[in-house]
Amino acid sequence: MGGIKPTRSERIFDAANIVFLIFLSLMFVIPFLAVLSTSFISAEESMRRGAFVLIPERLDFTAYDVLLNRGKIILNAYQVTLFRVIVGTFLNLLFTSMLAYGLARRSLPGRNGLVLFIFLTMIFQGGLIPNYMLMDTLGLKDTLWVLIFPSLVSAWNLFILRNFFMGLPEELEESAVIDGATPQLILFKIVIPLSMPAMATIGLFYAVHHWNDWFGASIYINDINKMPIQVIMRNILLTGITQNEAQLEYVRNPPPAATLKSAVIIISTLPILFVYPFLQKYFVKGVMVGSIKG
Amino acid sequence: MELKAATVSPPESKKKSRWPAVKKHRFYYYLILPGLLYFLIFDYVPMFGVIISFKDISPFEGVRGILTGEWVGFDHFVRFFQSYYFWNVLRNTFLISFYNLLFGFPAAIVLALLMNELKNGLFKRFVQTVSYLPHFISTVVVAGLIMMMLSTDNGLLNAIIVFFGGEPILFLGEPKYFRSILVVSHVWQTVGWGTILYLAAMAGIDPGLYEAAKIDGANRLRQAWHITLPGISHVIVIMLILSIGGLLNAGFEKVLLLYSPAVYEVADIIDTYVYREGLTSLNYSFATAVGLFKNLLAMTLILGANYFAKRMNQTGIW
Numbered sequence: 001m002g003g004i005k006p007t008r009s010e011r012i013f014d015a016a017n018i019v020f021l022i023f024l025s026l027m028f029v030i031p032f033l034a035v036l037s038t039s040f041i042s043a044e045e046s047m048r049r050g051a052f053v054l055i056p057e058r059l060d061f062t063a064y065d066v067l068l069n070r071g072k073i074i075l076n077a078y079q080v081t082l083f084r085v086i087v088g089t090f091l092n093l094l095f096t097s098m099l100a101y102g103l104a105r106r107s108l109p110g111r112n113g114l115v116l117f118i119f120l121t122m123i124f125q126g127g128l129i130p131n132y133m134l135m136d137t138l139g140l141k142d143t144l145w146v147l148i149f150p151s152l153v154s155a156w157n158l159f160i161l162r163n164f165f166m167g168l169p170e171e172l173e174e175s176a177v178i179d180g181a182t183p184q185l186i187l188f189k190i191v192i193p194l195s196m197p198a199m200a201t202i203g204l205f206y207a208v209h210h211w212n213d214w215f216g217a218s219i220y221i222n223d224i225n226k227m228p229i230q231v232i233m234r235n236i237l238l239t240g241i242t243q244n245e246a247q248l249e250y251v252r253n254p255p256p257a258a259t260l261k262s263a264v265i266i267i268s269t270l271p272i273l274f275v276y277p278f279l280q281k282y283f284v285k286g287v288m289v290g291s292i293k294g
Numbered sequence: 295m296e297l298k299a300a301t302v303s304p305p306e307s308k309k310k311s312r313w314p315a316v317k318k319h320r321f322y323y324y325l326i327l328p329g330l331l332y333f334l335i336f337d338y339v340p341m342f343g344v345i346i347s348f349k350d351i352s353p354f355e356g357v358r359g360i361l362t363g364e365w366v367g368f369d370h371f372v373r374f375f376q377s378y379y380f381w382n383v384l385r386n387t388f389l390i391s392f393y394n395l396l397f398g399f400p401a402a403i404v405l406a407l408l409m410n411e412l413k414n415g416l417f418k419r420f421v422q423t424v425s426y427l428p429h430f431i432s433t434v435v436v437a438g439l440i441m442m443m444l445s446t447d448n449g450l451l452n453a454i455i456v457f458f459g460g461e462p463i464l465f466l467g468e469p470k471y472f473r474s475i476l477v478v479s480h481v482w483q484t485v486g487w488g489t490i491l492y493l494a495a496m497a498g499i500d501p502g503l504y505e506a507a508k509i510d511g512a513n514r515l516r517q518a519w520h521i522t523l524p525g526i527s528h529v530i531v532i533m534l535i536l537s538i539g540g541l542l543n544a545g546f547e548k549v550l551l552l553y554s555p556a557v558y559e560v561a562d563i564i565d566t567y568v569y570r571e572g573l574t575s576l577n578y579s580f581a582t583a584v585g586l587f588k589n590l591l592a593m594t595l596i597l598g599a600n601y602f603a604k605r606m607n608q609t610g611i612w
Contacts, residue, residue: 018417021408021412021417021421025425030450052449099326103326118333123596125337127340128572128573129346130344133346133357138335152332153332212431234434287487287490
């Protein structure tokens with residue numbers, strides 16, 4: 001460090017800082033660990049030891065068995081969620097990038113008016129009931145499309161992507177035009193390959209939204225077969241039972257409510273927990289891009 | 295088809311001379327058309343739907359009510375302003391979001407400063423990864439974790455209280471704890487993610503400044519105070535102004551997932567009130583009026599915040 005040795009007080013500070021940040025990190029992890037351990041507590045152990053059990057004596061998988069193997073509700077909800085993550089994110093990217101690319105064209109007549117048209121939706125919204133009535137009128141209620149269409153383009157992501165397109169060097173396109181390339185060719189051969197990293201970042205934000213969204217599905221979907229995992233999880237967290245009561249009869253020692261609730265949290269969160277550390281840098285990049293004004 | 299493209303661009307006096315330019319851009323108009331239709335249908339139609347807040351419509355009539363419903367002017371607004379709920383939900387909305395800001399905002403700055411002091415890159419990345427985590431967890435899971443931690447029969451917190459000889463507390467049913475639970479969990483959810491921009495700004499500070507300060511004998515605290523903080527002050531100011539625009543967003547979903555009639559007096563916010571009036575009691579017109587009131591207030595805050603941001607920095611968010 002520039003030849004200057006850390007003083008005693010600096011070393012104390014460094015040590016204290018590390019201790020504090022370890023403690024803080026625990027604060028972020030403990031709730032998940034507590035839920036994980038609760039999800040393995042059997043009915044018998046819960047009765048015997050009562051209260052909160054930090055480390056289960058034996059890993060009891062009954063709750064997972066009940067949720068995943070007896071009855072199709074969870075698996076079905078997972079399918080619904082996967083559908084909206086995959087199809088939804090694809091459509092999000094398609095609509096957002098087309099709009100962003102068109103609006104990134106500086107010479108487009110009427111461009112400022114169109115940008116204002118979209119910008120206004122960021123500062124004023126109709127609110128809950130007009131939206132609800134719209135979904136009703138369009139016949140989207142209780143369909144899987146209600147999970148996708150109402151949030152097809154996020155104005156925020158749109159402007160991030162538009163800024164990215166506007167930042168592409170104009171010479172690239174000019175030289176392509178001189179070589180006789182059509183706008184379509186320029187889009188597919190030059191712009192799309194160049195924007196893959198930006199699209200990936202935006203796509204990740206959309207995908208996380210689809211995975212985590214609960215409210216929209218909770219008000220628009222009544223058919224249990226079309227409920228995504230977040231809605232099913234909420235119902236289990238609220239009632240402490242799966243909605244497969246018929247199947248529960250076959251379980252000799254049904255898991256306690258807390259165990260079942262913990263298990264459903266783990267089941268619905270595990271994919272994100274596994275994938276997230278690898279994708280973290282893309283998310284961080286997305287925040288930085290969004291903060292730069294174009 | 296050209297006609298469609300022409301209607302998209304706003305008519306202007308020199309429209310005629312623009313025709314060739316519009317035609318030339320046909321391809322780009324086709325590209326943006328689906329997206330514009332999306333905004334028209336899913337944003338502008340509900341925007342004009344707020345008209346029902348000036349009418350009396352019943353949910354059973356469906357959209358026909360928008361045309362047939364009786365015009366009542368500002369009746370719903372007056373009823374809201376005069377009701378007991380008005381001050382209650384307004385106070386709760388402001389208090390919850392104000393406390394969120396009061397504790398959440400500085401927390402991210404302090405955490406960023408502490409992370410910035412770490413010399414071990416691996417440990418720093420670990421703290422970052424772990425602290426960003428709550429940002430990716432759904433509100434349902436966050437609410438679930440809170441309910442599990444605070445549960446009276448096997449929650450971790452009550453287990454600790456009982457271990458030290460206390461009585462289990464029904465935290466989520468106690469008005470005096472409810473807001474604190476919201477605020478603490480808000481800080482837990484946002485503090486890590488909030489450090490990203492500050493850490494980026496800190497990385498951009500000239501290392502020479504620290505070298506010079508060291509030679510002048512400044513310790514770490516003084517370096518943080520005199521170099522790091524001024525170095526990120528522009529980010530702090532912008533973030534603070536921007537958060538004023540969100541002062542009415544008290545975390546609707548989390549409140550909805552956690553509250554109960556026992557804590558309505560401290561927990562009920564404008565959004566939850568709109569939700570109950572609209573979707574539970576089916577008072578469509580009244581709920582829309584309350585929602586419109588909130589949206590107008592929020593719009594004023596956002597525009598005001600951006601105006602200040604522009605004056606401070608010469609660059610708004612837009």
